[in-house]
Amino acid sequence: MRALFVIVLVLVVAAVLDLGLLVGGMLALLGLMGISRFLARTWIGNLDATRECNRTEVEIGETIAFVLTLRNRGALPIAWVLVEEMLPRAAITARPPRLEVKGRRLAIAMLGGGATRTITYQLRCAMRGYYQVGPLILETGDLFGLHRRYRVATEPLYITVYPRVVPLPGYDLASRRPIGEIKLTHRLFEDPTRIAGVRAYQPGDPFNRIHWAATARTGTLQSKIYDASTVAGATILLDFHRDSYPARNEPGRSELAVTAAVALANAVCLMGQPVGLITSGRDAAERARHRDEIARRTARPGANREAIHREAAMRDEDHRLRPQVVPHARGPEAFARIREAMARVELSDGLTFDRLVIEAEHRMPRDATVVAILALVTPESALTLGRLRRQGYAVTVVLLAFDEVERIDSASYLIAQNIPVRAISDENELHGFCELQFVAPL
Numbered sequence: 001m002r003a004l005f006v007i008v009l010v011l012v013v014a015a016v017l018d019l020g021l022l023v024g025g026m027l028a029l030l031g032l033m034g035i036s037r038f039l040a041r042t043w044i045g046n047l048d049a050t051r052e053c054n055r056t057e058v059e060i061g062e063t064i065a066f067v068l069t070l071r072n073r074g075a076l077p078i079a080w081v082l083v084e085e086m087l088p089r090a091a092i093t094a095r096p097p098r099l100e101v102k103g104r105r106l107a108i109a110m111l112g113g114g115a116t117r118t119i120t121y122q123l124r125c126a127m128r129g130y131y132q133v134g135p136l137i138l139e140t141g142d143l144f145g146l147h148r149r150y151r152v153a154t155e156p157l158y159i160t161v162y163p164r165v166v167p168l169p170g171y172d173l174a175s176r177r178p179i180g181e182i183k184l185t186h187r188l189f190e191d192p193t194r195i196a197g198v199r200a201y202q203p204g205d206p207f208n209r210i211h212w213a214a215t216a217r218t219g220t221l222q223s224k225i226y227d228a229s230t231v232a233g234a235t236i237l238l239d240f241h242r243d244s245y246p247a248r249n250e251p252g253r254s255e256l257a258v259t260a261a262v263a264l265a266n267a268v269c270l271m272g273q274p275v276g277l278i279t280s281g282r283d284a285a286e287r288a289r290h291r292d293e294i295a296r297r298t299a300r301p302g303a304n305r306e307a308i309h310r311e312a313a314m315r316d317e318d319h320r321l322r323p324q325v326v327p328h329a330r331g332p333e334a335f336a337r338i339r340e341a342m343a344r345v346e347l348s349d350g351l352t353f354d355r356l357v358i359e360a361e362h363r364m365p366r367d368a369t370v371v372a373i374l375a376l377v378t379p380e381s382a383l384t385l386g387r388l389r390r391q392g393y394a395v396t397v398v399l400l401a402f403d404e405v406e407r408i409d410s411a412s413y414l415i416a417q418n419i420p421v422r423a424i425s426d427e428n429e430l431h432g433f434c435e436l437q438f439v440a441p442l
Contacts, residue, residue, distance in 0.1 A: 036142030039076075040149045043140045046074030047081060047111075049153035051136055057160045058125050063102070064159065068119040068136060072111040082139040083107050083119060086156070088131050088313070094251075099131060100124040127251070128163040128258065130284035130344040132156050132314050150308060158288060162343045163255075166263040166430045197225040232367040233274035233328060236261050236338075237360075239353040240281030240345060244376040253375050253400055256427060258342045260373055260398055263430050269335040276328035277338045278363065280356040281345035283324055287314045321350050323360045328368065354384040366392055375400045377410035386417030397421040 048071045053064055068085060072078050085105040091098040103121030111117055123133070134156035141148040198214045201221030214222035238261050245254050261277065268275040324345065326338050351359060353374065364370060370393050372385060377399065389395045397414050401407035401423045414421045424430060 033146060036144060036146045039079075040141045040147040042074060042076060043078045043081070044138065044149035044151050046072055046076070047078070047138050047140070047151065047153070048073055049083070049136050049138060051085070051134065051154045051157070053133075053157065056157060057162070059162055060125060060128055060164050062125055064123045064125065066105075066121055066123070066133070068121075070109060070111060070117040070119070070138075072113060072115050075113040077113055077115075078111040078140060079143055080140060081109050081111065083109060084137045084139075085121070086132075086134055086137060086308075086313070087123075091129065091131055096126065098125075098127040098129055100126055123159070125159070125161040127255065128161045128343050131159045131161070132288065133159055137308055152308065156288075158285070160340065160343050162339055163258050163262045164427075165266050165339070166259055166427060168263055168267040168430065195224050195226060198222045199225055232369065233276075233330070233365075234264065234268045235328070235364045235368045235370050236264055236275065236277045237353075237357065237370060237372040238277065238279035238281065238345075239356065239372070239374050239376075239381070240279050240347055241352050241356075242347045242349045244353070244374070245347060249402055253402065254347060256400055256424070257373050257375060258345065259427055260400070260424065260430060262339055262342050264371055264373075264398070265335055265338045269330065269332065272330060274328045274330040274365075274368070275334060275338065276363070276365075276368070277326040277341060278356065278360040279324050279341075279345060280348055280351040280353065281324060282348040282350065283341070284314070284344040284346050323351060323356050325360065325363055327363075328365060353378075353381045357384045357388065361388075364393070369394045369396060371396050371398060373398045373400070374410070377413050379413055382413035382417050382419070385414070385419050389417065389419060395419050399423040401425055 050069045052067045052069075055064060058064060066085070068083065070081065070083060083106070087099065087101065087105065092101065101121060101123060104119060105121045107119050109117045109119075125131075134154055135152045136154040138151045138153050139148060198211045199222065201210065201215075201223050205223045209223045211222045211224045238257060240254070240257070245257075261279075265275050265277065324341065326334075326341050328334075329337070353372075370385075370388060372395065374381065374397055377397075385395050385397065397419055399407065399410055399414075399421050401410060402425050407423050411421050411423065
């Protein structure tokens with residue numbers, strides 16, 4: 001608009017001063033600007049684009065194929081269009097990269113009237129996470145660069161990359177307790193395969209409960225006493241506060257924490273026991289922008305490609321001050337919910353571990369073993385776990401220790417609270433996790 005005002009002003013001055021050559025030049029420039037503006041608006045209005053992909057949920061190391069299709073709905077040819085598929089910059093530029101791009105997600109094309117153009121590329125998912133793909137941004141304009149037009153052509157889609165499931169072959173799948181021993185507070189059912197003793201026959205006892213050998217020996221009817229088959233299970237407490245994961249060990253330590261949580265949840269579910277998860281991490285899905293929000297933000301005057309990138313990306317801020325909870329349940333569905341939550345979990349600066357326990361304590365069954373996965377043990381977190389143990393919970397800690405000094409310092413706080421701890425430093429140690437010895441409490 002400022003350039004148009006200047007041209008009109010010069011034209012008026014030239015006409016007043018009877019400068020014919022300058023008047024002709026300004027009129028030509030005005031005509032060129034009008035034609036350029038018309039072409040830019042027509043081209044961007046006639047463009048359509050679609051995106052297709054073969055799947056949105058993958059395992060680590062798998063590849064997703066994308067097909068972008070451009071179509072010119074108008075009769076006029078489009079001289080140029082810049083096509084860019086928006087991808088999370090942090091995931092691509094990270095070292096090592098979380099997403100690897102194969103092919104072209106950024107291309108320039110020329111389309112004739114009614115023509116179509118296909119662009120393909122692939123994403124290799126190197127690390128677990130929840131990633132936004134898109135929106136697809138189109139840019140075109142006149143041949144002189146006087147007018148540029150931008151358009152968000154497709155809505156974004158979200159890719160879930162699930163964490164790896166590491167088997168724990170050392171688990172005793174027949175055990176009623178996954179880790180640790182506590183006295184069960186509820187004897188809801190009895191296991192007929194586990195005889196705990198005998199007692200005198202009581203009226204109403206079924207015949208299959210009678211212990212015939214003891215009856216023959218004592219001369220009076222005796223009935224079997226079975227062990228309780230109350231399924232206790234585990235509550236996994238994952239500390240995912242940003243301060244617990246120093247940058248020098250990232251993303252290795254946080255990824256190890258997620259892998260350990262998934263491995264433990266899988267082992268408990270295979271035992272047929274209920275498992276739940278509580279973490280202070282944030283859910284990446286809560287940062288995703290809705291389609292109407294993207295449209296509102298990207299429609300602002302003066303938008304350019306950088307502004308669209310900034311406005312259409314997932315939100316950086318997250319003010320979540322409550323724990324992320326997967327309720328206790330058993331079976332494959334319970335494990336699937338935990339694994340999905342672990343695929344999307346991100347480091348947060350919200351709840352510290354001691355605050356997390358306070359907020360989530362009422363959600364933890366007393367008969368379930370509390371398995372805390374910690375990257376950093378402070379006196380406060382050790383005291384919090386010690387308080388849980390004194391309240392009757394069975395508490396165990398999985399410590400992510402990357403050096404010996406760190407391991408000794410953290411373990412000392414826990415041993416002082418009479419809490420057993422297992423320390424691991426890489427994923428390979430998870431394979432022999434059940435053969436590792438607990439650091440014995442004092």
